[in-house]
Amino acid sequence: MKFFPGFPASEILYNEDGSVKGVATQDMGIDKEGNQKDSFEPGIELLGKVTVFAEGCRGHLGKQLIEKFNLSEGKDPQQYGIGFKEIWEIEDKNHEEGMVMHTAGWPLDNNTYGGSFMYHAENKQVFLGYVIGLDYKNPYLSPFDEFQRFKTHPAIKKIIEGGKRISYGARALIEGGLQSLPKMYMPGALLVGCDAGTLNMPKIKGSHTAMKSGMIAAETIIENIKEKKNLSIYEEKFKKSWVYEELHRARNVKPSFSWGLILGIIFTGIDQILFKGKLPFTLKHKHADHETLKPANEMPKIEYPKYDNIFTFDKTSSVYLTGTNHADNQPVHLKLKDPNLPISYTLEKFDEPAQRYCPAGVYEVQKENDVNKFVINSQNCIHCKTCDIKEPSQNITWVTPEGSGGPKYGNM
Ligand SMILES: Cc1cc2nc3c(=O)[nH]c(=O)nc-3n(C[C@H](O)[C@H](O)[C@H](O)COP(=O)(O)OP(=O)(O)OC[C@H]3O[C@@H](n4cnc5c(N)ncnc54)[C@H](O)[C@@H]3O)c2cc1C
Ligand code: SF4
CATH class of the missing domain: 3.30.9.90 (D-Amino Acid Oxidase; Chain A, domain 2)
Known part of the structure; x- marks a missing residue:
């Protein structure tokens, strides 16, 4: 395994069939006008059978993938x-x-x-x-x-x-939670963690869910490469995991605060304490x-x-x-x-x-x-x-x- 710290991935590379081929790192040593400085170093291509995007909230490349592959179709606007x-x-x-x-x-x-x-x-x-x-x-x-x-x-x-x-x-x-979570797989790539939106908003915690999504992504890639399984199993596995259950329980908290602080607190008390997030609507x-x-x-x-x-x-x-x-x-x-x-x-x-x-x-x-x-x-x-x-x-x-x-x- 190789790490390239300090070299941001700046561009998504695609195969001829439109699937993701990998990423390119940024050219270094360019001045404000776009000229090469003495320190110029060209970016490099990092290619993989499956590329995992893990840029955190509002990832620069993740945002492009969500748009290109229409991954948010049918979902609520992200929050x-x-x-x-x-x-x-x-x-x-x-x-x-x-x-x-x-x-x-x-x-x-x-x-x-x-x-x-x-x-x-x-x-x-x-x-x-x-x-x-x-x-x-x-x-x-x-x-x-x-x-x-x-x-x-x-x-x-x-x-x-x-x-x-x-x-x-x-x-x-x-903060959009389950309602806004985009499709997390596409040809040749997966989104994990906050690049997709796995944070548990009421708890303001997303490290554990990001890590779990990464673990599920790893299992998916192994099965994809060894057993030729489709990358869509990532979402199937995600839906069976505790992360999905946790996000399902938390899903109504943020939208209820659009009614104002007092109503939001009252509703959240009923939803989270009485019904444990299991109210029959979203x-x-x-x-x-x-x-x-x-x-x-x-x-x-x-x-x-x-x-x-x-x-x-x-x-x-x-x-x-x-x-x-x-x-x-x-x-x-x-x-x-x-x-x-x-x-x-x-x-x-x-x-x-x-x-x-x-x-x-x-x-x-x-x-x-x-x-x-x-x-x-x-x-x-x-x-x-x-x-x-x-x-x-x-x-x-x-x-x-x-x-x-x-x-x-x-x-x-
Ligand atoms: C104020 C605040 C408090 C929080 N408190 C908690 C808490 O107490 N507990 C908790 O569990 N969570 C907390 N969270 C949420 C938590 O930080 C995130 O949910 C979690 O870090 C998401 O992990 P991630 O790996 O998806 O993304 P990140 O942790 O954001 O990691 C993404 C990494 O990718 C790098 N990166 C981004 N784009 C590129 C690129 N193009 N090329 C190369 N590298 C790139 C970034 O620099 C970053 O290092 C808090 C968040 C905030 C803002
Ligand atoms: S809002 Fe945040 S990302 Fe935008 S310029 Fe300011 S510090 Fe940078």
Whole structure:
């Protein structure tokens, strides 16, 4: 077995019959204008009898496969959230190793889906996080600032008071569950984990289900190669596994929160505690997340408090903690289908929400000689994929950047 760390798979390769042949890694050493630098190294082709795509939530190649092979046909639109996580080292007296806390709601309003987690880990550390559904409606909402504000709640503040923030991260999560799970096999390839959407949303846990889907994929490939069985057995095996049972039980939680926080909590209590997820119907996800924003002039502006640099911090100092370091002179990996749209349409209609939904401050609208200009600071991108999901016209596509310049989440 060979590993190629630091070489993203950037292209899907196909056989003449249309089946997946493998992937190509990215050419390295290309400058902003597309010219080869001294460090140029061409990408390589990695071919296999079966290719397994495991890029995590909103995979760049997975998204293309889902579209090309129409894998989401008959499924509900996929749902996403943006999750934030910080690690804090806290005072001994506030630390209770093993303590777990989950909350729903505050500081979000009742119509916006979100909740927090706090795990007291070893070495006086707490893992603190907040997840916000990307189906929110107000373009003035800033998920990053909601998370910062969350830490000022007295119940949280008293735990982290006197402590020190040591890590920050943000990443989209895939939340559609069973209703939105695409077909996971296609000629020559399989999707596993969050590239398909196997996360258990109410638990905010997807590592165990991703691993299990990978194990089922491995069994499938062995039977495919040795016994010439069709790759469709992957889904048959998946449906017989505990992952399917777990996702089936969880399936109605997320859609019920589209009725608001209170009704969502009441329904979830009945569904999960009384009926153990076995109610005889399945609620639907009605909209894709990029369709849910209302025009800015119909929504209230949100004024977020200033950062105090004790509990709350700005995006610049937060991104610094991620260790993100994209070389300046490389092609921008956030592609605009129409470069004029952010100013000519999205700014006017939605006050360009990319300025707020990006948790790394990549997008800015700057005035130059009194003319608005859309600026992409791609070197700050922490690869969360939120822009690719939430941009109302689907005008932004995240593609794999060169090398290993993304966030270094060693201890996350
Ligand atoms: C804030 C937050 C908290 C969470 N907390 C928990 C928790 O407590 N417990 C839990 O079980 N789950 C948790 N999850 C969910 C969990 O992280 C995911 O469900 C899980 O990591 C999915 O595993 P995966 O292997 O499918 O994808 P990932 O873990 O995302 O791995 C995909 C890997 O592929 C790489 N990659 C992507 N594209 C390419 C490409 N084109 N070429 C090469 N490499 C590529 C990525 O860099 C990444 O390393 C949390 C998620 C978030 C955002
Ligand atoms: S540019 Fe997009 S992918 Fe990168 S950090 Fe911002 S929202 Fe996330």
